[in-house]
Amino acid sequence: MAGAQGSASAKVCRDPFSSVPPVRVGMKQSVVRPPTETDVARLAGVSQSAVSRAFTPGASVAEQTRTKILEAAQELGYQPNLMARSLATRRSNIVALAISSLENPFYAQVVKELSHRLAETNRHILLFATSPEVEADPALERVLSYQVDALILTATTAPFELALHCQKAGIPIVQINRASKLPGISTVSGENRRAGERVAAFLLAGGHKRFGYIGGGVASSIGKERQDGFTEHLRIKGVRTVQVAFGEYTFEGAAAAARELLGSAAPPDAIFCASDYMAFAVLDVARREFGLNVPGDVSVIGFDDVPEAGHSAYDLTTYSQPAAALVAEAIKIIDIRIARPQGRAIRREVRGEIVVRGSARVPIG
Amino acid sequence: MAGAQGSASAKVCRDPFSSVPPVRVGMKQSVVRPPTETDVARLAGVSQSAVSRAFTPGASVAEQTRTKILEAAQELGYQPNLMARSLATRRSNIVALAISSLENPFYAQVVKELSHRLAETNRHILLFATSPEVEADPALERVLSYQVDALILTATTAPFELALHCQKAGIPIVQINRASKLPGISTVSGENRRAGERVAAFLLAGGHKRFGYIGGGVASSIGKERQDGFTEHLRIKGVRTVQVAFGEYTFEGAAAAARELLGSAAPPDAIFCASDYMAFAVLDVARREFGLNVPGDVSVIGFDDVPEAGHSAYDLTTYSQPAAALVAEAIKIIDIRIARPQGRAIRREVRGEIVVRGSARVPIG
DNA sequence: TCACATATTGAATACGCATGCAAAGGTGTG
DNA sequence: CACACCTTTGCATGCGTATTCAATATGTGA
Numbered sequence: 001m002a003g004a005q006g007s008a009s010a011k012v013c014r015d016p017f018s019s020v021p022p023v024r025v026g027m028k029q030s031v032v033r034p035p036t037e038t039d040v041a042r043l044a045g046v047s048q049s050a051v052s053r054a055f056t057p058g059a060s061v062a063e064q065t066r067t068k069i070l071e072a073a074q075e076l077g078y079q080p081n082l083m084a085r086s087l088a089t090r091r092s093n094i095v096a097l098a099i100s101s102l103e104n105p106f107y108a109q110v111v112k113e114l115s116h117r118l119a120e121t122n123r124h125i126l127l128f129a130t131s132p133e134v135e136a137d138p139a140l141e142r143v144l145s146y147q148v149d150a151l152i153l154t155a156t157t158a159p160f161e162l163a164l165h166c167q168k169a170g171i172p173i174v175q176i177n178r179a180s181k182l183p184g185i186s187t188v189s190g191e192n193r194r195a196g197e198r199v200a201a202f203l204l205a206g207g208h209k210r211f212g213y214i215g216g217g218v219a220s221s222i223g224k225e226r227q228d229g230f231t232e233h234l235r236i237k238g239v240r241t242v243q244v245a246f247g248e249y250t251f252e253g254a255a256a257a258a259r260e261l262l263g264s265a266a267p268p269d270a271i272f273c274a275s276d277y278m279a280f281a282v283l284d285v286a287r288r289e290f291g292l293n294v295p296g297d298v299s300v301i302g303f304d305d306v307p308e309a310g311h312s313a314y315d316l317t318t319y320s321q322p323a324a325a326l327v328a329e330a331i332k333i334i335d336i337r338i339a340r341p342q343g344r345a346i347r348r349e350v351r352g353e354i355v356v357r358g359s360a361r362v363p364i365g
Numbered sequence: 366m367a368g369a370q371g372s373a374s375a376k377v378c379r380d381p382f383s384s385v386p387p388v389r390v391g392m393k394q395s396v397v398r399p400p401t402e403t404d405v406a407r408l409a410g411v412s413q414s415a416v417s418r419a420f421t422p423g424a425s426v427a428e429q430t431r432t433k434i435l436e437a438a439q440e441l442g443y444q445p446n447l448m449a450r451s452l453a454t455r456r457s458n459i460v461a462l463a464i465s466s467l468e469n470p471f472y473a474q475v476v477k478e479l480s481h482r483l484a485e486t487n488r489h490i491l492l493f494a495t496s497p498e499v500e501a502d503p504a505l506e507r508v509l510s511y512q513v514d515a516l517i518l519t520a521t522t523a524p525f526e527l528a529l530h531c532q533k534a535g536i537p538i539v540q541i542n543r544a545s546k547l548p549g550i551s552t553v554s555g556e557n558r559r560a561g562e563r564v565a566a567f568l569l570a571g572g573h574k575r576f577g578y579i580g581g582g583v584a585s586s587i588g589k590e591r592q593d594g595f596t597e598h599l600r601i602k603g604v605r606t607v608q609v610a611f612g613e614y615t616f617e618g619a620a621a622a623a624r625e626l627l628g629s630a631a632p633p634d635a636i637f638c639a640s641d642y643m644a645f646a647v648l649d650v651a652r653r654e655f656g657l658n659v660p661g662d663v664s665v666i667g668f669d670d671v672p673e674a675g676h677s678a679y680d681l682t683t684y685s686q687p688a689a690a691l692v693a694e695a696i697k698i699i700d701i702r703i704a705r706p707q708g709r710a711i712r713r714e715v716r717g718e719i720v721v722r723g724s725a726r727v728p729i730g
Numbered sequence: 731t732c733a734c735a736t737a738t739t740g741a742a743t744a745c746g747c748a749t750g751c752a753a754a755g756g757t758g759t760g
Numbered sequence: 761c762a763c764a765c766c767t768t769t770g771c772a773t774g775c776g777t778a779t780t781c782a783a784t785a786t787g788t789g790a
Contacts, residue, residue, distance in 0.1 A: 031535030031706050034509065036746055047770045052748055059748095062768060077530065082510040083451040084746035087775050092448060097492070102477045103470065103672065112467045115494035119504045124511070125492040127462070129480035139484045144399065145447040146489070165442065170396030251672070280676065288677040307468065307616070311645065312653040313678040341396050401776055412740045417778060424778095427738060449776035452745050 035076040044072035055080055086147055095334070096148040098128040098140055100155040101249055104277040105306040109323040110154050110176060117331050123149070130156055144169060150334040152176065155249070158185060172337030174330045177321075179221035186337065186346040188329045190303075190321030192222055195352060196229025196272070199301050199319055202354055203270040204237055205363030208299060211242045212261045212268030214278055216249040223274045226303065230272055243268055247278045254278030258285040262292070269298050270360070276302035276309045276318055283314060283359065299360035305352070315358040325350040400441040409437035420445055451512055460699070461513040463493040463505055465520040466614055469642040470671040471688065475519050475541060478692040488514070495521055509534060515699040517541065520614070523550060537702030539695045542686075544586035551702065551711040553694045555668075555686030557587055560717060561594025561637070564666050564684055567719055568635040569602055570728030573664060576607045577626045577633030579643055581614040588639045591668065595637055608633055612643045619643030623650040627657070634663050635725070641667035641674045641683055648679060648724065664725035670717070680723040690715045 037051040044051070046065060053059035054069040061069075072078075086092040095118055101107050115125055126148060128140055140158075143151055144165055151158070151166060154176040158166070166173050167184040174186045203211065213230055216223040231242045243261050247254030254273065258281060261268055273279035279302030286292040286300065294300055302309060305320035329348045337343060356362060402416040409416070411430060418424035419434040426434075437443075451457040460483055466472050480490055491513060493505055505523075508516055509530055516523070516531060519541040523531070531538050532549040539551045568576065578595055581588040596607045608626050612619030619638065623646060626633055638644035644667030651657040651665065659665055660682075667674060670685035694713045702708060721727060 032533055034534055038746080048747080049749080049770060049772095050768090052746095053769090056748075060768060065768080079507070079510045081452075081512065081746050083448050083457065083512050084775090085748075086448040087446075087452055087777090088746080088748045090775075094491070102473045105468065105470070105473075108467045108470075108473045111492070112494045115492055116496075119493075122507075124504070126459070127476070127480055127490040127492045128484075129477045131481075139489070142444070142487075145444045147446065147448050168397050169399055251676070280678065284677040311616070312649040313645065403776080413777080414740060414742095414779080415738090417776095418739090421778075425738060430738080446776050449745090450778075452747090452776080453778040455745080 034081070035078045036081070037078075039076055040069060040073045040078050043076060044069045090147065091149055092147045093123045094126050094146060094148045095123055096126045096128060096140075096143045096146065096151045098130050098143075098151070098153045098156050100130050101277075102129055103251075104155070104249065104275065105308055106276065106304040106321075106323065107155055109306065110327060113323050113327040114152065114330070117327055144171070149338060150174065152330060152334070153178065158182065170341035172334050172341070174333050174337075176326055176330055177222055179225075181221075184345050186333045186348075188326050188333065188348045188350065189222055190319075190326070190352045191349050192225035193229035195303060195319040195321075196226040196231075197233040198354055199272050200230045200233035200237075202363065203272070203299060203301065203360065204234070204239075206270070206299065206361040207364075208270035208361065210266055210268045210270070211239060212271040213242050213244045214254055214257045214261070214271060214273045214282060215244065215246045216274045216278075218246055220249075220274070226272075226274055247273075247281070249275055249278065251277065251281045254281035255285050258282040259289065262286060262290050262298070267298070271298060271300050273300065273302050276304040276306045276316060278302070279316055279318065279359075280308070280314055283316070294359050295361045301354075301360050305355050309355070309357065317357045317360040318355050320352040320355050322350060322352065399446075400443045401446070402443075404441055405434060405438045405443050408441060409434045455512065456514055457512045458488045459491050459511060459513045460488055461491045461493060461505075461508045461511065461516045463495050463508075463516070463518045463521050465495050466642075467494055468616075469520070469614065469640065470673055471641065471669040471686075472520055474671065474688040475692060478689050479517065479695070482692055482696055509536070514703060515539070517695060517699070518543065523547065535706035537699050537706070539698050539702075541691055541695050542587060544590075546586075549710050551698045551713075553691050553698065553713045553715065554587055555684075555691070555717045556714050557590035558594035560668060560684040560686075561591040561596075562598040563719055564637050565595045565598035565602075567728065568637070568664060568666065568725065569599070569604075571635070571664065571726040572729075573635035573726065575631055575633045575635070576604060577636040578607050578609045579619055579622045579626070579636060579638045579647060580609065580611045581639045581643075583611055585614075585639070591637075591639055612638075612646070614640055614643065616642065616646045619646035620650050623647040624654065627651060627655050627663070632663070636663060636665050638665065638667050641669040641671045641681060643667070644681055644683065644724075645673070645679055648681070659724055660726045666725050670720050674720070674722065682722045682725040683720050685717040685720050687715060687717065 037048045041048045041051045046069060050065060051069050053061045054066045097114060099107055099111060118125060126146060130140060141162060151171055151173045157175060157178045157180055158173055160182060163173060163182045163185055174188060177189050179187055211234055213227055215227055234242060243264060245257035245260045247257040271282055273282055279300050282300050283294060286294055286298055292298050302316050302318035305318045308314060309316040309318050329350060333346045402413045406413045406416045411434060415430060416434050418426045419431045462479060464472055464476060483490060491511055495505060505527060516536055516538045522540060522543045522545055523538055525547060528538060528547045528550055539553060541553050544552055576599055578592055580592055599607060608629060610622035610625045612622040636647055638647055644665050647665050648659060651659055651663055657663050667681050667683035670683045673679060674681040674683050694715060698711045
C-alpha cells in the first residue's frame, strides 16, 4: 500500500527557472565504452599482455614500462574489467552474504563489519537479504552462477543442496551464529552454552526464583545451546522448571512470547532472551502491557550486546557477542578454506561476557 | 604453493582410536569445475550456441530441442556463468549499493527492501558500506570495474569524479535521501520541506513556545530542507528563534546536540529531529541526563517512522518516510535511466505524514 | 512441383583479461 | 669469447557465453 501511495503521488520537481533551457539538451554525448587493456597498450606502445602484467601484482614487468603503462592508464581513465578478470582467473573477489534479519541491529553490525574487513583485501559483498521464513531462498541457489569466492550466512542456514554444490565446487561456506550438521560447513558463534550457564549463575546470585527463557526458533541449534546451558546450570542448582517460549528472533514474536510468560499463573521474575533484539520487545511488554518494574518485578537479560542495549531507554544487561571478532574469525576461516578447498569444516567460538546494566537485579555483595 | 603446503604439512586429524584409519584419507575428492554450456551441448547432442539460446528468453529454438537441452542441463546441474554472460552482454544484473549508516534502522529497512525488490527481476546487490566520514570511498571508485548496471546511494552522495565516470559510461545513479547538485544524478526522498512545515504547525498547535532543531550535518542538503520548512513556518507564525544543533546522523552526535540544546539558558520545549535514530538519542538524554518528562517538559518529534519508533520504549511521534515507496521509486528511476542512458536526471518525492504517538504534546480540540 | 518466406541450427567470432611459451635482450662466469 | 642464466616482452590461446551469418530444414501458396 505504501508503495502504491508513494508512486501514485510522486511529483516531478522541475527547476523553477524553466525559462532558461538547459545547455546540455541535444548534445547527446553518447554512451562511451570504457577503455580496455588494448587501448592502454596502444597508447603506451606495448602489448596487451604487458598491460595485464602491469596490473598483476608480482608479474614480471620492468619498472620503466610499468610506469609508462600506468601513466597511459591514468590518462585514459582505465579500470580493469573485473568480469573479464574473473572469467580468466576463476576468482571473482566477491563474497556472497546471505542474511535474514537485517532489522536486528546485531546483524546490521555484522554486515557493516564484514564489508569493511573484506574491503581491506579488495573483496566485495554480494548481498542476499533472504526472508527468515524461507529456508531455501531461490535467489541463493544462484550464488554459484556468480562464481563467488565464498559464502557467508548469518542468521540463516544453508540448504542441503546448496551446501553440496558448494562443496563440490570448492566454495567455502561459513555460518555466523548458526550451527550446522552438514559436513563442510564452517561455523563461528559466540559461547552459547557458557553464556547460558553464566547468566543462570548471575540471576541465581541475584536472588531470582522463577526463571523464563525466550528462544529463537524451536529448531535453532544455537539457541538450543544457550537454553541448555541456562536450564542445566539451573537444574544443578536445584531449579526444576524453566518456562520456555519462542520468539522466532523477531520483535513481534518475542512480544508474544513475553505475553505468554508474563501472563502465566506463576510468571518468572527473571527472563533470559536469546537476543537483545527480542529482549527489547520483552522490556516493552513487561513495562507497558504488564506495568511491571524492571528489574524490580522482573529481570531481563539479553544476548549480543548491540549498541542499543547501552541506550538508556533499554539499559539492558546482556551477554556480549562481539560482532567484530565474529567477522574476523569468519574471514580467517574463509581464507583458510580458499587456500585448501578440500579441507574440513572449521568451528570457532568467540568469547563474550556478561555486561551488567540496569535491566537485571545485581547479586549483592 | 597452497597445494604443496597442504600435502607437506597437512596433518590428518586422527581419531583417538587410531587403530581405525580415517576412511577419507586419499580420496581427495578434488574440486570439480562446474559444467559449461559446451558440456550440456555435448550431452544433448547439439551445439553450444543452441544451449545458449535455450537459456536466452526470446531466442530461436525449437521447443523440442529446448526441452532436450534443459533436461541435459538439469542432469549436469548446469548453472550459467554470470561472469561470462556479463562479459558478453556488457550487463551484469548487479546493482551497486553504497550506504553509510547501516546502524540506522531506517537504512537497514531500505537495504532489505531493495534486496527483495531487485531479486524480483533477478538482480543482485553489490554492497559498499562506506564510512560516513569518508566522502569519496576508494572502494566506491572501483564500482565501475564491476560493470554494475546502476548505482544506488543511500545516506551518502556520489563524489564528483564518480558521477562523471558513471555518466560517461551510461551507468545511472540514484541517491536515496540525499540531494545532489551534480547533473545526471537522480534522487528520491521524502517530503522534507513539507514535513518541516507540518511538524512546526503541529507543535505550535500543541502550545509549544521554544523550538529546537537537531539536524544531520551542516552540509546535509536534505536536512536543510527540513530545517527550512520548519523554521520558516515558525517564523511566519511569529516565532523568531529556533535553536539549532547538528548530530551528524549518529546516536552519539545527536546525544551531544541534545545536551547542547537542553543545557542552554532557555531550553526548548519542542525538538524536531532530522531522523528517528537521532530522536532516540534525544529521548535518552532528556529523560536520563536531564530528568525531563516527555512530552510534559519537552516534546520530541522524529523523522522516518522506523519500526522502533512504534516500540513503547520510545513511542516516538514522527513524520513518516516510507522506505518501501522510496525503494520502489528508486528502482523505477533506474529502469528508466537504463533504458535511456542519455536522459536527464529524475527527482522524486514520496509522501509522508505525521504519525502521532506519545513523545509530543497533542494539539487540543 | 517450384519459388519463396520462415524457422532452426551450427560455425565462427567477440567480449576483456590472464598466462604458458618462446624469443629477445642483458648479465655474469669460466 | 662462449656459455649458462635471468629478466623482460609479445604471441597465441583460453576462460564461458552471446550473437552474427550462412546453411539447412520446414512450410506456404500458386
